[in-house]
Amino acid sequence: MRPFVFNGHGRLVFPSNFIADLDFSVIETLDHLAAVIRRDFEAKAPTGSEILQRVESGGYASRYELLRDLALNLTWGNRYAMTMYEKRPTRWRDVPRRRDDVFLTLLTPWEDGERKVAAVGRVWEELDPTWDAAAEQRTFDVLFDIFRHKRHHATDIYAIKPTVAEIARDATNLTLCLPGHDPDRPVHSYEEILDCAEAVPELEALHRLALILDNQYPWDRSAARLATVAELDDDDFVVVLVPRNHEVMEFIRRARADVPARTRPAPPASVVRPSAPLSPVVVADHFRVMPQLESLAVVKGECVCTNEDVIRNAAYSWSPMSASEIQSKTGIESRRYTERELEHIGLQAAHDALQGAGRRPEEIGAVLFCSCTSRRLIPSVAAWISGQLGIAQTHGSYDLVSACAGFPYGILEAVRILQEVRRPVLVIFAEKFSDKIGSVRTSRMILADGAAAMVMSPAAEGVASDVEVAQVYASGPVSEVNSIIWPNPEFDNNITIYGPEVRSLVERYLHQMMAELGSLPGPDGGALLDAIDLVVPHQANKTMVIEIAAAAGLAQERLYFNIEQMGNVSAASIPLALFDAVRDGVVDRPMRVFTPAFGAGAVGGYTVMRFDPAIVAPESLQRVEPVTVEQENAAPSVEDVRAAFAG
Template identity: 65%
Template sequence: MQPFVMNSHGRMVFPSNFLPELDFTVLDDLDQLSAVIRRDFEDKAPSGTEILRRIELGSHYGSRYELMRDVALNLFWSNRFAMTMYEKRPTRWRDVPRHRDDVFLPVLTPWEDADRKAAAVQNAYGALPATWDEAAEDRIFAVLFDVWRSRRFHATELPAIKPTVAQALVVPEQLTYRLASYDPNYPVYAQQEILDASQDVAELEALDRWSMVLHNQYPWQRSETSLVPVGELHDDDYVVVFHPRDHHVLDFLRRASRPAPATRRRRFGRSRDIEATPPVRPYPPVRVAEQFEVLPRIEALAAVRGEHLCTNDDLIRNSAYSWSPMSAQEIVDKTGIESRVYTERPLEDLALQAAEAALQHSGRRPEEIGAVLFCTCTSARLIPSVATWLTGQLGMHQTHASCDIVAACAGLPYGLSEATRLLQEVRRPVLLICGEKFSDKIGSVRTSRMIFGDAAAAMVVGPVEDGGRSDVEVLQTYAGGPVSEVNSIIWPNPEFDNNITVYGPEVRSLAGRYLQQMIDELRDQPAPEGRAGTLLDGIDLVVPHQANKTMVVGLAGSAGLSPEQLYFNIATVGNTSAASIPLALVDAVTDGVITEPVRVFAPGFGAGAVGGYAVMTVDPAVVAPESSAREVGSESPQPDDGTPSSDHVQAAFG
């Protein structure tokens, strides 16, 4: 889990974006580690030689920010293994263990043209105009440049696995760090100071955090550091000894040092190329009134959304070193999202609040409910299921069925379909809840961070009284497709530290395929009673899964729907997967788009290549007044632990 935190300024911060941590429990060998490192650290980072070339060409850098960003990216890259795998501990040479397999001595190659590269960056910075805030940029540059000019080693061919001390001593002419002195009280930034970085410009705030993290990689007087042969070290010399960050790293080092096993652990993956064959005959949509004896009626609909707004500016303030530059407006243009909602509460807490609100609005008592269904793809609770947990919290002594349904963004049509089937057996209301919490399952992958949000919604689906009409007219669900589409959204994903990842082109492919199929099916269905034409002609409003507005509008247009027919609330809540359609229905009522009973087409599609839709009548009277999320206890201020403050660090640079 990678939760966000609220800093002392009340701003949202994502520590995983600038404090690199890899999950070594999911890495088997050096090839897998290399792929992760290449993606996260190398692909976006220029080498020192490339920075020098860009400066000498004289046309690449138009502002100080662009130069500082490249320098910072280079420094993250040059520390790619030290930051993710090891702790650096300056130690007197006489006290360094010589025969342990968990103590390592870095063997380094001198950085080519180090003085020339340092001078080039310093001179280029002075010649460039300030980008936004000259004083802030000068302060950030001072921290970054002190690390840059003190860099001693060449980074292109750094090994992930450092030699043990005994191995390093076998070749005494190999070079390692020697410190002229070491002060254990050398000033570094405390983690809270890094979280509390604050700049008026979002891009500068991110760079400010980067500079603090990079400074902390070298907690000693860097100007007095040199590279010397291991064989020339004296007892009173300080060296920089590397220790594994934790036992997971040590286990990986030992695992990777052994011969590769004949077979690797089986993983969910995207590599198998299996031809997907269509079913022997299509699955027709379910016309509810014709197929079922007990007809469903939506008695209540309630929604609860996350209590924290995460704006696009918040994303830029938290830019990860693996992100390409993107502005807040460019995120809007790409996704249609201006902000998304996050919660500090557990997912089941949101679900419970939504369920209670729906029950209250419907006038139903817990003991009247025949089944509880919970649709989600982000639950961290396996035993008991969230649905059964909810029955306990709601005081239900027994239900006919309570279970979780993992249908991702098609959660509502899947849930409504199952609720309608259960009505035939229980002939009493079914409580259907859709909820997601993505905010703590997103690492440093920008695609996921741009899109997803947290919310829950609940419906009470009851039986229609004798002679009444059903609110739900047509239901359809699907699953399947090419392997690349089935694995287009993955969580947990070992290739991305078990965080959620989205492969955009495949998602677009499955969404376009399903939307066209859905529209074709509606065109083949007769119009509702009293209307001419097809069922599609009888639709008053389209409320699609809020995946990505830019993508959905384009795909819907290709399928024959105009933007005016579609309702979106994604701009302020993001993509909340299973909760997105019911949450959008609530907002359509709140926004005055639905003011009387209207026929809604609600298509959903997403992870696992699932899809489905409901054609239903939504009466604004069923929507419960939305209550705010229950208050969350704020974090207590962190005590002073004696760690040097930022004032001390700044004083060190003059």
């Protein structure tokens, strides 16, 4: 997984969007690879014949449309070279003849090539610039030079290339031949590709892709020709293909051996309802120790990623979309990312929450860490943060993985633990998605980074609970359980979101929540639902949540959102929104707040709580830095070992 970077212009760049590094350790068969290639390279790309047909029918209305089709066509033509092989021009006499890890391209001549090239060149001159004539010409010059020097069909290219021995068995087989090769021919460096910049976001994405494609042909393209194996002279150069890494080579060997994919469990034939309704937890009725909310602290990602940043990083697998269309579709204008580690922003939030509550670490009875993006397994993040805070012992420090329902899950778990420890519990909610998204557009548009932490303590005898009702759910139809997946082998182990399935589970849970709140008694004799002052939902997708909430009977005026500037921060989204609701003056007094949440794993839940703006701690400008890696991993000294085992 490649995290975002800042280029020389200070702009965000997502290398995963244009560097096609597939994880072949999770691609099991040729059919699996074919599905990935079809989705990421073929689905959006026109063939040369389709470009010709569109040109001759007058189908191009702008230069940008033609530029995009050219870029996608050439990317599709390099679908296996970009993902599996390095191209190495090699003198024919020096090409190994018997190795199984050196390959040549078996090619078919490009039909109607001259006609296609002439048509594209002609229509380019006829079309008006879309936004920026100079920028569009720069990119066209690169792409058209590749296009007009094509020699072969892209349709007949296959993933598994013939070895030299295999292609030589038939002397009439065609491969790419170069009369000479300059090994010092310049190519675009990684830094140059990162630093590509255009004023128009859509043009920057295409220009960057053009540079990637230009690097696929580091030779004199005008001199290249197709030649039969029999025609090759010892001093001719051929383009040798070498697997990019050992995982690609192992995949090739598996594919050649036709190793079957691993079997997986079949989904159940039907979904069964619970034998009895799972009722919400009315805290005052279920527990003796009443929870009190003492503080809320947040850490927001320090890097702002705007919709324009997303578009200037558009991947070759994306359908056309503008920054304004992202805003319309999701309600998001920008999202926050962080360069810090997930556990580090969680530690910062925890430190600030303790300060806000006026609590010392030794007072804390348990630490809970709610997240679905942690890559730390041992020790758990909660245990690691406990150690970083200097806590010698807790009743429990552990992680909860409940994705976007992390807030109700964490709050309810803290209420339960309070009954046992009868001392403050620290609950942390944190996510870092920015380095786990890859080139998946839905995830990149929506997901973000951030953290929050709350201190919850036992209330004094006779004081009402701040958490009035809590409810959590999980499971459902397999399609909903798997509506958000990470890691997902089908998408190079990156996070993926299946929108219709997410919408289905949100609709199911929100109607259930409304029914439960409508049946619970409120403080004044009516339904609890009518006593709600404010709804702070999980910030999933503003447009979707507003539509579903309206269908369930919740008017938009009752809902608070901060997703416009924060994005979807999963488990941390509700506490971050509560913080901003106080900052924005929406919560200006103690209020009864309903916090519905839903997400990956078909999890869901809500709390109804009394939320006092006085518990919100100010954003900290001073970072709490953890120990260094060297300190954390330092080996114990001889004296340490002797002391540990003394006596």
